[in-house]
Amino acid sequence: MRITLLAGGVGGARFLRGLAAAAPDAQVTVIGNTGDDITLFGLHVCPDLDTVMYTLGGAVSEEQGWGRAGETYTVQSELAAYGAGPDWFRLGDRDLATHIARTAMLRAGLPLSAVTRRLCERWQPGVTLLPMTDDDVRTHVIVDDGEGTRTIHFQEWWVRLHAKVPARGFLPVGAERATPAPGVLDAIAGADFVLLPPSNPVVSIGVILAIPGIAEAVAAKTVVGVSPVIGGAPVRGMADACLAAIGVKPDAAAVAAHYGPGLLDGWLVDTADAGAAFAADLAGIEVRALPLYMTDVPAAAAIAAAAIGLARELLG
Amino acid sequence: MRITLLAGGVGGARFLRGLAAAAPDAQVTVIGNTGDDITLFGLHVCPDLDTVMYTLGGAVSEEQGWGRAGETYTVQSELAAYGAGPDWFRLGDRDLATHIARTAMLRAGLPLSAVTRRLCERWQPGVTLLPMTDDDVRTHVIVDDGEGTRTIHFQEWWVRLHAKVPARGFLPVGAERATPAPGVLDAIAGADFVLLPPSNPVVSIGVILAIPGIAEAVAAKTVVGVSPVIGGAPVRGMADACLAAIGVKPDAAAVAAHYGPGLLDGWLVDTADAGAAFAADLAGIEVRALPLYMTDVPAAAAIAAAAIGLARELLG
Numbered sequence: 001m002r003i004t005l006l007a008g009g010v011g012g013a014r015f016l017r018g019l020a021a022a023a024p025d026a027q028v029t030v031i032g033n034t035g036d037d038i039t040l041f042g043l044h045v046c047p048d049l050d051t052v053m054y055t056l057g058g059a060v061s062e063e064q065g066w067g068r069a070g071e072t073y074t075v076q077s078e079l080a081a082y083g084a085g086p087d088w089f090r091l092g093d094r095d096l097a098t099h100i101a102r103t104a105m106l107r108a109g110l111p112l113s114a115v116t117r118r119l120c121e122r123w124q125p126g127v128t129l130l131p132m133t134d135d136d137v138r139t140h141v142i143v144d145d146g147e148g149t150r151t152i153h154f155q156e157w158w159v160r161l162h163a164k165v166p167a168r169g170f171l172p173v174g175a176e177r178a179t180p181a182p183g184v185l186d187a188i189a190g191a192d193f194v195l196l197p198p199s200n201p202v203v204s205i206g207v208i209l210a211i212p213g214i215a216e217a218v219a220a221k222t223v224v225g226v227s228p229v230i231g232g233a234p235v236r237g238m239a240d241a242c243l244a245a246i247g248v249k250p251d252a253a254a255v256a257a258h259y260g261p262g263l264l265d266g267w268l269v270d271t272a273d274a275g276a277a278f279a280a281d282l283a284g285i286e287v288r289a290l291p292l293y294m295t296d297v298p299a300a301a302a303i304a305a306a307a308i309g310l311a312r313e314l315l316g
Numbered sequence: 317m318r319i320t321l322l323a324g325g326v327g328g329a330r331f332l333r334g335l336a337a338a339a340p341d342a343q344v345t346v347i348g349n350t351g352d353d354i355t356l357f358g359l360h361v362c363p364d365l366d367t368v369m370y371t372l373g374g375a376v377s378e379e380q381g382w383g384r385a386g387e388t389y390t391v392q393s394e395l396a397a398y399g400a401g402p403d404w405f406r407l408g409d410r411d412l413a414t415h416i417a418r419t420a421m422l423r424a425g426l427p428l429s430a431v432t433r434r435l436c437e438r439w440q441p442g443v444t445l446l447p448m449t450d451d452d453v454r455t456h457v458i459v460d461d462g463e464g465t466r467t468i469h470f471q472e473w474w475v476r477l478h479a480k481v482p483a484r485g486f487l488p489v490g491a492e493r494a495t496p497a498p499g500v501l502d503a504i505a506g507a508d509f510v511l512l513p514p515s516n517p518v519v520s521i522g523v524i525l526a527i528p529g530i531a532e533a534v535a536a537k538t539v540v541g542v543s544p545v546i547g548g549a550p551v552r553g554m555a556d557a558c559l560a561a562i563g564v565k566p567d568a569a570a571v572a573a574h575y576g577p578g579l580l581d582g583w584l585v586d587t588a589d590a591g592a593a594f595a596a597d598l599a600g601i602e603v604r605a606l607p608l609y610m611t612d613v614p615a616a617a618a619i620a621a622a623a624i625g626l627a628r629e630l631l632g
Contacts, residue, residue, distance in 0.1 A: 074388055
């Protein structure tokens with residue numbers, strides 16, 4: 001069984017851990033969002049790729065959901081002593097080694113996809129992890145604060161401002177000129193089906209779909225998604241602020257309608273949202289309801305098994 | 317009193333600490349060797365500048381003589397787990413922050429002299445620390461090992477091979493096209509006198525003197541040097557291996573003769589070398605003998621005071 005997923009950070013990574021438990025023999029390819037990537041202290045940081053890599057490699061901080069377990073912060077406190085900013089994005093010493101190694105390989109001329117493969121040789125995530133593109137794409141947020149309308153890097157809005165400043169929209173800067181990384185389109189075309197884990201539909205999956213060619217390739221496949229919204233609120237993170245910016249209600253059915261039947265064939269919602277989702281007009285999208293809180297690996301595995309089951313059912 | 321010094325790493329830094337104690341009101345400019353600089357993990361490492369900065373800033377590891385006190389090695393052990401080399405050059409977490417901050421500023425377009433000034437804002441070394449040049453100069457070593465005659469980076473020879481492979485010579489690659497960093501020639505011309513601390517005469521002071529314009533500027537001043545060789549052996553490091561490569565005996569008088577009376581006006585040797593030095597033909601170089609082991613700051617201060625005294629005597 002070959003399964004390809006488009007994934008962001010924590011939600012995608014936890015779903016993937018469940019998927020590995022539910023379908024240990026599946027060949028899984030993960031197309032990771034790199035729109036959240038940021039250059040800090042001259043180092044290339046890939047938050048979403050690393051969250052997937054660390055989580056599947058058994059090295060993630062379970063408390064945070066991202067970053068390395070057992071972190072120390074010596075380097076960043078030294079950088080602060082030099083007055084080198086920013087201080088709002090926490091980088092642990094262990095995690096920094098990843099960014100140093102990655103940046104050195106990028107500067108040596110390797111594309112991000114090859115660098116990611118090299119880093120994964122250590123972590124053995126059990127999946128093929130591909131960045132959505134080897135090109136630079138940076139998600140910017142259009143905000144309207146006291147300084148007028150301007151755009152800021154997604155991480156500044158998300159991490160520094162905690163998504164508290166209303167977003168007017170998102171610009172995946174560079175996406176229109178980017179091409180899918182080697183292997184991305186083949187992994188989609190060659191998959192039995194595509195899964196959309198409960199990642200942010202706007203700034204994670206939405207940005208991946210903004211790379212020319214990816215949305216068309218995904219739409220041609222059987223696609224089952226897992227709602228990242230339960231009971232009118234995102235399970236994690238501030239996806240509601242992202243949805244609001246693009247005029248989508250933070251509601252499981254509204255997210256499915258946002259993806260649309262052209263892309264999505266099946267949709268898993270939480271039992272709390274079953275009534276509303278079944279009542280909504282989601283023609284062309286097969287909806288199933290089950291508990292969606294990924295409280296532990298078995299819970300995530302049950303969701304992954306349901307997604308696989310629905311995909312197989314849709315494939316007939 | 318304005319004093320300018322050409323300095324390498326540990327010996328220079330310890331002499332400078334003595335100088336600060338002996339002449340707290342002197343305006344001191346240090347022209348630091350950058351031929352030992354090396355790019356590791358994509359980061360720009362300046363061993364000699366940092367040793368001076370950390371030592372005068374009270375942050376050096378006293379045991380090592382270089383690097384930061386209280387170091388940890390989390391990042392480098394993580395880099396090793398990625399198979400990212402080299403592992404023979406130890407980089408502590410605290411020290412790495414310096415290299416990360418430096419590299420980020422260099423990539424942002426600041427010249428090394430400006431970067432060094434910024435880093436020194438934190439450490440307040442009490443001297444003006446200038447790199448010899450803002451240009452890339454890398455000291456290579458000509459070796460003849462089993463693989464034939466080739467050149468390797470100085471640090472590979474010095475740190476990885478412990479200077480055990482005989483050197484045929486040294487190439488300060490890039491020196492002939494380099495120009496002195498801003499302030500270097502003015503600091504020499506404007507000094508009351510120039511001191512050469514007990515740094516390596518070949519790969520530290522010799523490389524600084526290889527930057528076009530610096531040797532001429534220094535030769536025009538009253539110059540007093542401190543022998544780095546005591547009793548036929550270098551006090552620290554493997555300077556004898558460097559001297560051998562250029563055909564100079566590891567002996568205090570031979571080093572003075574190597575600098576020559578065109579450059580050197582006064583020379584301090586250890587009492588153990590007094591007889592041989594006074595007997596040697598060092599016409600034009602005024603020799604004084606005193607204990608030269610810098611066992612502690614007062615000992616280094618006594619040597620610095622003697623160097624100042626001799627310079628003043630020579631100035632008349």
